[in-house]
Amino acid sequence: MNPVIETENLTKIFADKLIAVNNLNLEVEEGSIYGLLGPNGAGKTTIIRQLLGLINPTAGVVKIFGERMTPNSSNLRERIGYLSTNPKFPPKMTPITYLNFIGKLFCLSKSERTSRLSSLIRSVDLLHSASHQIKDFSTGMITRLGLAAAMMNRPDLLILDEPTSGLDPVGRKSTLDLLEELDSKKTILVSSHILSDIERICTHVGIINEGKLIYSGPIKEMKKYIQSNRFRLELEGDMDAFCNRLVSIEGVVDFKRLGEFTLEIRFVSDSPVLKMVLAVLNLIVECGLDLISINSSISSIEDAFLELIEEEESLGFTRAFKN
Ligand SMILES: Nc1ncnc2c1ncn2[C@@H]1O[C@H](COP(=O)(O)OP(=O)(O)OP(=O)(O)O)[C@@H](O)[C@H]1O
Numbered sequence: 206m207n208p209v210i211e212t213e214n215l216t217k218i219f220a221d222k223l224i225a226v227n228n229l230n231l232e233v234e235e236g237s238i239y240g241l242l243g244p245n246g247a248g249k250t251t252i253i254r255q256l257l258g259l260i261n262p263t264a265g266v267v268k269i270f271g272e273r274m275t276p277n278s279s280n281l282r283e284r285i286g287y288l289s290t291n292p293k294f295p296p297k298m299t300p301i302t303y304l305n306f307i308g309k310l311f312c313l314s315k316s317e318r319t320s321r322l323s324s325l326i327r328s329v330d331l332l333h334s335a336s337h338q339i340k341d342f343s344t345g346m347i348t349r350l351g352l353a354a355a356m357m358n359r360p361d362l363l364i365l366d367e368p369t370s371g372l373d374p375v376g377r378k379s380t381l382d383l384l385e386e387l388d389s390k391k392t393i394l395v396s397s398h399i400l401s402d403i404e405r406i407c408t409h410v411g412i413i414n415e416g417k418l419i420y421s422g423p424i425k426e427m428k429k430y431i432q433s434n435r436f437r438l439e440l441e442g443d444m445d446a447f448c449n450r451l452v453s454i455e456g457v458v459d460f461k462r463l464g465e466f467t468l469e470i471r472f473v474s475d476s477p478v479l480k481m482v483l484a485v486l487n488l489i490v491e492c493g494l495d496l497i498s499i500n501s502s503i504s505s506i507e508d509a510f511l512e513l514i515e516e517e518e519s520l521g522f523t524r525a526f527k528n
């Protein structure tokens with residue numbers, strides 16, 4: 206498979222001192238939905254602006270559809286749909302006039318524009334506001350209009366910078382639903398700092414911290430890593446003896462007491478899950494405790510993300526020497 210997006214040692218340094226993107230080697234395969242995940246200031250927008258050729262890299266190369274992206278690559282940009290974070294649209298225009306204008310920019314014929322904008326307005330659920338001025342729109346409506354505008358040219362690649370930013374839970378859900386419904390052949394790069402959003406819609410994920418890609422791979426692998434190596438237990442009885450013996454189980458890395466009767470156990474990532482759970486259950490029986498609940502802790506997804514970042518920070522120097 207050919208990568209649709211490829212960067213080689215991509216680096217951006219602002220004002221000769223701030224390394225916003227650090228030696229990034231990113232590959233996004235055709236047809237994948239790739240989530241670029243990272244905390245505020247991680248460098249997501251700076252990466253995206255370089256992918257689009259809107260700013261020049263300090264070093265390194267961006268290739269889109271196998272061709273080098275430069276500020277003059279309008280032939281490549283024609284095939285990309287882009288939605289920026291918190292987009293602004295002309296307040297006096299309406300979805301119809303705005304999408305028609307975008308269609309003209311892409312040199313679509315009048316009939317093509319009309320059919321495309323009417324189907325898009327319907328699919329982003331703006332039919333009832335199709336001729337209302339944008340100035341009266343909510344953030345969710347603006348985002349949906351932005352998605353429609355980004356898709357006007359039937360792009361082969363869609364790049365969305367924090368499309369769920371500023372949305373309430375209902376707006377977030379409808380935006381994610383929309384993205385899920387998109388043509389499965391399309392390649393999408395979507396940035397976010399919300400792991401659960403990425404987890405829901407993406408096939409692949411890249412975690413960015415301080416401009417560096419610290420994890421990249423299929424979301425399934427990430428989920429395996431996150432979910433299989435942590436379990437949350439709720440117990441009843443004398444916890445102390447149990448806790449004392451817990452760490453002696455082979456494969457248990459550590460545990461956290463979350464409350465008087467709840468704790469979270471972390472196993473070595475590649476340990477056989479069933480064996481680990483059985484060993485813990487045996488210990489519960491041996492210690493005469495009652496098991497109230499056991500589950501792989503979903504809330505630890507955020508923790509795992511933070512842990513990866515911490516791990517990266519503690520490895521910082523070692524990695525610098527290795528690279
Ligand atoms: N034009 C610029 N000039 C100087 N510094 C910049 C510029 N653009 C971004 N930065 C800095 O580069 C770093 C990365 O910023 P960037 O906007 O790419 O992060 P981000 O991951 O998109 O963050 P957010 O989640 O807040 O959108 C930040 O420290 C930011 O202050």
Ligand SMILES: [Mg+2]
Pocket residue numbers: 249250251290366367
């Ligand atoms: Mg950003």
